[in-house]
Amino acid sequence: MSKKTANIADRTSFVGARIPREVRLMIKNVKKCDKDTFRKLLKIAVTSFEGLTIEDDAFDNVSTKLPMEVVHSVYAGIYTILKCALRLSHTTLKSEVFKEDLTELKIPQEYISDLASAVYGSKRTLLNEAIAKHGSHLPNLDRFKWRTDVTISTSNLNRVLEPTILMEMRLSDGAVHNFEVPVSKFHELRYNVSYLLKEMEEMEKRSILKVQD
Structure with missing residues (x-):
């Protein structure tokens, strides 16, 4: 076992010790999803975290090939991954660790790059501000x-x-x-x-x- 592989095995993934059901279903269905559809779903998820309104028919035009249950399961997985990643600061969850965890989850590399861009890209500060403003928090x-x-x-x-x-x-x-x-x-x-x-x-x-x- 390489040192890199050992480090992954010795720590808990950013999604938690138990993989969320939404992520498990996404892993099962994401291989059926083309890159254009994945990016559309990722954009909807980012829009949601920004606190902006998502139109009722937002998912209707995402794909003409995939069953709606597949579209919804992939979106739920994307949303859950972003939620788990954004609750940690970018210094706590570094980009390389984020990518390693997604690789360990068997998510295709081409989608890992898109997810990393959403979490560590230019909108990160805006997303943090929106989450702090609209999110529900328990008193400290x-x-x-x-x-x-x-x-x-x-x-x-x-x-x-x-x-x-x-x-x-x-x-x-x-x-x-x-x-x-x-x-x-x-x-x-x-x-x-x-x-x-x-x-x-x-x-x-x-x-x-x-x-x-």
């Missing part, structure tokens, strides 16, 4: 405070002098959430998080992204 964690406390008296005698951890989370939308966690539960949470991180590291080392012909 803005501030986190915690302190320990000890219950001196309570109606539940089992909790007398039991230390607890009081936490306060302030989110970017201004919401404040306070909650209390017993030390025993905190250690349980710490163990489970550590276990999940270890499992994720093991998963990333496995070559599970190879698509069979």
